Structures are given as structure tokens and as C-alpha cells.
Amino acid sequence: MKKKLVVVMLIMIIAIGGIGAGIIFLLNGSDEAKAEKEPTADEVVKASVEIPEIITNLKSEGNAVKLVLNIETDSEKAKEELEKRSFQVKDAVIDILSDTNADELDGKKGREHFKTLVKNKVNNYLQDGKVKEVYITSFNLQ
Template identity: 45%
Template sequence: MKNKVLTIMTILLVTITLVGVIALVVILKFSDDEEAKEPSIEEVIETSVDIPEVTTNLLSNDFIRISFKIQTDSKKAKEELEKRDFQVNNIIIEELSEVKAEELQGKKGKEFIEKTIKEKANSLMQEGMIEKVYITSMMIQ
């Protein structure tokens, strides 16, 4: 009789433990999905820095006027990026001076310059990261 009660109690304890572990895994899984959601437009604006229009020569002896909005992952990263604006401008001028006007034509050219600026500027960042670089205006002459 004692062995039977002990066996039933053990089975119940193991069952309750398994149900608890499964519930914990399900709760953690769903909470991770909520964190992975895209930020609202207010959050994007709150953590973004406007880079004023930069005018520089391209490799092909044309010149470009271009401005950006850079989205960071936090307010601290935004503050750091605002302090590093001169370094970001330097990166933009250096990278554009190595590109021909033809290479900036079309969607691929714009994506290339956005990606390049993001990677180079992220190498400077100590407080957070740059999530996305947007071209807000661009004119090649």
C-alpha cells in the first residue's frame, strides 16, 4: 500500500514539473516574439539622428548633395551619434569620394551606400548600434 502511494505521488510530481516547464517555455517563446516586433514610428523618430545635407565630389568628377536620417537602437546611441556627427560626416565624404555617379544610380546603388555608412559608423559606436540608414535627399550633378 505504501509503495503504491509513493509511486502515485512521484508520478504526480513529475507530471506537475513537466507541465510547469512546458508552460515556462511557451511563455518565454511568446514574450520573445513581442520584443522582436518592429518599433513604432514614434520610437524610430525618438532614436534617429538627422545628418544635414553634405556636398562632395564623386570619383567620376560629378558632385553629390545628399542627406541622411540614421536610426539607432536606443536613446544613448542617439546621443553618442549626435556627438560623433563630424566623424559620420567624414565617413560619408570618404565613402562617396570612392564611388562613381553611375554606381549610385538605381536601388542597388542607394542600398550600397546606406549599408556602407551603417557598417563604418557602427565601428565607431560604443553605446548601442545603428539599425538603419535612410537617404532623405540625394542629387547628383
Template identity: 40%
Template sequence: MFKNKLVNIMIVLLLAIALIGTVTVIIIHKVNVKASNGEPSIDEIIKYSVNVPEITTNLKNGDFIKISYTIQTSSKDAKTELEKRDFQVKNEIIQQLAQMDSEQFKQKDSISLLEKTIKDKLNGIMQDGKVEKVYTTSFILQ
């Protein structure tokens, strides 16, 4: 009977060690997968993004542009702050567009450069988090 009790205790201890080891391996694997790719999933991007409705404004040379954006932020707090700052977001976009003319949009990477400029300007006013990326979602030049 004493040997039976000792065997039972050993089995329980071995199972506990195996369970702890399995949980540790799973946790380490999940952390490494997230750290190795470093990029947020599409669900995280959508969760922390703000849509800027279409803006129509004049360019420097008298032409006009219709453009809209989706802005990806770093966190829920950053998204909330950016939503509250919507008038400042529109102001920054309009100010940048007013300094440009239609010829600039014919150059390679002009939209990418504008997205980067808007991102930098918005990060200058953000307090809770930051803007990760600016995506141009529509663009009409007339």
C-alpha cells in the first residue's frame, strides 16, 4: 500500500511537470512568433485605424483634388485621440495639398511622399500613441 501511494505521488508530479513544460513551450512559441514577424495582423490594423472621409480642395496651381485616407495608429488610445483630432487631421491634409500642384502628382512616389509627410505632421500633434501608417484610399485629380 505504501508503494502504491508513492507511485501515485510520482505520477502526479510527473504529470504536473509535463503540464508546466507544455504550457511554457506554448507561451514561448507564441511570443517568438509575434516578435519574429513584428508586423500587426490585418485585424489589428483595422482595429486601430481611422477613416478620413473624402476631402476636396484646391491645389496651388488652381486644379483640385478629391482624396481620402485611412490612418493606422499604434493603439486604442491613439485611435481615440486621432478621432477627436479629426479637424486637425483634415487641416494638416489640406495644408499639405494646398502647397502642391497637379504636376507633382505625376512624379513617381508622390503619393507615398505625401503619406509620409502627413504621418510626420500628425505625429507632431499626437500625445497618446502615434500614427503608424497613412493609406491613400481614393484619389481623383482634376
């Protein structure tokens, strides 16, 4: 009886140790994978395009916005294409803003929604890559 109890306890200790080691391995492995995938600042700059200042009226009466965007792509090839399509990006931004009220752009949530709309619309134009992120580098709502 004692031998069975000792064997069961050893099996449980080994199993708990194995599960713990597995969890530690998974957690450490995912951190390393994330660290490897993060681009450096130089890589971000090489794949980014600045969209110069855009000033346009909003849907809400008497409101206007002035902003500057920086769009990060997933490759240098996508960046080159985006530079050639900058007029389409400006048109898309003006289109989105002309259908947006001032209160929809107010606050972080509103600007995040706007950036998502721009990202999705610009991605429809691109053939050689995708937009990873849209940054608002200057924003003035009047």
C-alpha cells in the first residue's frame, strides 16, 4: 500500500513539474518571437510615407480639420507604391473627413476609428503590400 502511494506521488510530482516547465517554455518562447518581429526604428522609417498637411471641412457645419499623417507599410516596395498613390491617399482622407462630424474625431477613440478607416481605404489601393499603421503626427480640429 505504501509503495503504491509513493509511486502515485512521484508520478504527480513529475507531471506537475512537466506542466510547469511547459508553461515556462511557452511563455518565454512567445516573448522571443514577439521581440524578433518588432521592426527597428530605421525599418519603420524606410517603410513609411508622410502625407503632407491636409486642411478640409468636416460634415458638421462650421468645422474644419488640419492634419498630417504618416503611413507605415509592410515593405519598401509598398512604400514606393504608396508614394506614387499619394494623391489617392489625400482624396481618401478628404472623403472620409467630409463624411465625419467634429464630435466623431474628438478623443482618442474617434481618432483611432478615423485611422482604421484610412488604413482600410488605402489598403484597397495597394497592390504591392499593405498599410501596417496610420499615425496622426499633427492634428488641429476647429
